[in-house]
Amino acid sequence: MLTGADWWKKAVFYQIYPRSYMDSDGDGIGDLPGIIEKLDYLNDGTANSLGVDAIWFSPFFKSPEYDYGYDIADYCDIDPRFGTLEDFDRLVSEAHRRGIRVMLDLVVNHSSHEHPWFKESRSSRDNPRRDWYIWRDGVGPRNRPPNNWRNHFFGPAWTYDEHTEQYYLHSFLPQQPDLNWFNPQVRRAVDDVVRFWLDRGADGFRLDVAHVYCKDEQFRSNPPFYRRPKAAEKASIGDLSLPVYLFYLLGLPELQAKLYNQHHPETHRVLKEFRKTLDEYPEKTSIGEIVGQDPRVTASYYGTGNDELHMNFYFDLTHCRWKAGAFRRAVERWESLLPAEAWPAYTFSNHDIVRAISRFGRGSDSDARARLLAMLLLTLRGTPFIYYGEEIGMKELRLPRRLLRDPVGKKWYPFHRGRDGCRSPMQWKGGHAAGFTSGDPWLPIGPEAERRNVAFQDKDPRSLLNFYRRLIWLRKEQPALITGSYRSVVEGVPGDCYAYLREDKGKRLLVALNFAARRRKLCLPPTLEPSRLLISTAESRTAGEPGSPLILDSYEGCLLEL
Numbered sequence: 001m002l003t004g005a006d007w008w009k010k011a012v013f014y015q016i017y018p019r020s021y022m023d024s025d026g027d028g029i030g031d032l033p034g035i036i037e038k039l040d041y042l043n044d045g046t047a048n049s050l051g052v053d054a055i056w057f058s059p060f061f062k063s064p065e066y067d068y069g070y071d072i073a074d075y076c077d078i079d080p081r082f083g084t085l086e087d088f089d090r091l092v093s094e095a096h097r098r099g100i101r102v103m104l105d106l107v108v109n110h111s112s113h114e115h116p117w118f119k120e121s122r123s124s125r126d127n128p129r130r131d132w133y134i135w136r137d138g139v140g141p142r143n144r145p146p147n148n149w150r151n152h153f154f155g156p157a158w159t160y161d162e163h164t165e166q167y168y169l170h171s172f173l174p175q176q177p178d179l180n181w182f183n184p185q186v187r188r189a190v191d192d193v194v195r196f197w198l199d200r201g202a203d204g205f206r207l208d209v210a211h212v213y214c215k216d217e218q219f220r221s222n223p224p225f226y227r228r229p230k231a232a233e234k235a236s237i238g239d240l241s242l243p244v245y246l247f248y249l250l251g252l253p254e255l256q257a258k259l260y261n262q263h264h265p266e267t268h269r270v271l272k273e274f275r276k277t278l279d280e281y282p283e284k285t286s287i288g289e290i291v292g293q294d295p296r297v298t299a300s301y302y303g304t305g306n307d308e309l310h311m312n313f314y315f316d317l318t319h320c321r322w323k324a325g326a327f328r329r330a331v332e333r334w335e336s337l338l339p340a341e342a343w344p345a346y347t348f349s350n351h352d353i354v355r356a357i358s359r360f361g362r363g364s365d366s367d368a369r370a371r372l373l374a375m376l377l378l379t380l381r382g383t384p385f386i387y388y389g390e391e392i393g394m395k396e397l398r399l400p401r402r403l404l405r406d407p408v409g410k411k412w413y414p415f416h417r418g419r420d421g422c423r424s425p426m427q428w429k430g431g432h433a434a435g436f437t438s439g440d441p442w443l444p445i446g447p448e449a450e451r452r453n454v455a456f457q458d459k460d461p462r463s464l465l466n467f468y469r470r471l472i473w474l475r476k477e478q479p480a481l482i483t484g485s486y487r488s489v490v491e492g493v494p495g496d497c498y499a500y501l502r503e504d505k506g507k508r509l510l511v512a513l514n515f516a517a518r519r520r521k522l523c524l525p526p527t528l529e530p531s532r533l534l535i536s537t538a539e540s541r542t543a544g545e546p547g548s549p550l551i552l553d554s555y556e557g558c559l560l561e562l
């Protein structure tokens with residue numbers, strides 16, 4: 001197991017969506033015993049396994065599943081669909097035995113409306129837990145919601161409760177009431193939850209929508225989207241994919257600039273307290289899901305002097321157009337904005353967005369592009385997060401409306417099919433339900449499962465899976481890829497290629513990525529002449545002599561020693 005206070009900087013993380021990973025009891029829903037069965041696949045200590053060092057689990061706590069686990073009804077228990085606390089303990093010890101750390105999803109902007117805290121809170125206006133959530137009177141003769149805030153999925157952020165004749169706030173579904181982070185008792189209760197899991201062996205947390213915790217205390221209405229403050233560091237139009245740019249520009253789906261219901265300064269104080277608790281325990285870590293239009297704001301969640309979150313996702317990279325320069329500029333922007341001691345984290349996929357291979361892929365180019373992205377992800381300076389199935393090139397599942405499970409998809413279909421498409425069951429082998437369950441899987445199996453599965457790719461040395469394995473194990477032996485500095489190389493590099501140096505104690509590695517569908521020649525300056533090829537995405541190229549000038553095949557990426 002990676003040890004030391006900085007283990008997470010050296011680690012490769014893997015995200016599991018527990019509902020969809022492995023079902024051990026045939027009910028069509030993945031579970032903890034199923035995950036335990038697959039831990040050897042993730043890391044058995046040899047290069048035959050994927051070699052990941054940590055898993056982030058999307059929530060498996062007690063939940064009525066209006067938002068599939070992101071609505072929690074008991075923070076300190078496992079949902080019976082997934083198993084028991086004993087299964088959790090076994091998961092931790094079996095994972096640790098294999099050198100795999102365990103990261104839990106902390107979803108505390110809101111709870112489920114079925115959480116006992118909320119049930120008490122809504123029971124009467126003078127209940128001691130009333131102020132644990134955010135209750136306001138309606139306004140005007142027509143008893144309108146307290147302000148114009150919209151929730152992040154669809155519709156108003158306020159729901160009227162007939163029983164006590166007040167509105168409560170929910171930044172997501174009405175079944176996800178927001179906790180009141182200005183209440184010190186709430187902070188203590190969440191701190192207890194954090195300690196409960198740390199004491200039970202968890203190695204850290206991913207913080208769900210941490211930028212939303214605290215809201216304007218005066219509950220001012222948000223301005224319309226066209227009056228949004230200018231974000232000086234926003235990625236240029238050319239660098240973001242068009243839908244994402246429009247999403248930002250129009251403040252979709254709310255058509256408002258979320259000025260007063262996110263990124264409140266008090267949230268930073270909350271996160272500093274959270275960090276103090278983590279620091280009482282040895283070797284713990286955290287990563288924030290901070291969504292913001294301005295990367296300077298996202299960067300601020302590292303705190304001052306690294307006293308907030310250990311890492312924050314940088315989603316700009318996820319939303320780039322397929323252009324070498326767009327990726328390069330996005331990385332450079334993040335590198336230049338981060339405080340010196342802040343550690344980047346990168347990902348291309350998660351349970352909320354279209355799978356990268358389908359988002360970036362074009363027809364028959366998809367697999368080559370997926371390999372290139374793998375090389376980028378695993379060679380940048382920062383901690384890589386792989387989403388389950390990414391390593392076998394699982395593609396987005398496209399569902400008709402009647403089969404959608406995600407409330408976001410049901411609402412926005414056909415403009416947005418929701419998030420079911422990236423949550424389809426892990427594809428283990430050919431045949432029934434891709435080996436995920438002996439029963440009926442809760443979501444259909446993704447496309448091309450007969451070859452996009454673990455068993456099939458395990459046997460093929462040229463498969464994407466084996467490429468991931470080689471790259472991950474190679475990374476472990478190259479300190480320059482982990483602690484080394486990052487520097488873009490532009491001289492002699494064509495515009496549709498992206499190259500960078502990773503340097504550590506005199507050891508210099510060059511990463512050269514060709515984003516074009518055609519061959520490209522790199523005329524590198526003599527000081528950057530590669531001497532040895534470590535690995536290429538193209539199986540036709542064998543390790544060793546790099547050749548000069550360096551010619552990259554279509555979508556080829558090379559990792560070279562200088």
Ligand code: TEU
Binds near residue numbers: 289351
């Ligand atoms: O996501 C927050 C978030 O902003 C995105 O969900 C986004 O709004 C959405 O995908 C638009 O389609 C986190 C979790 O990752 C997500 O799964 C939860 O649904 C959400 O918080 C609420 O807990």
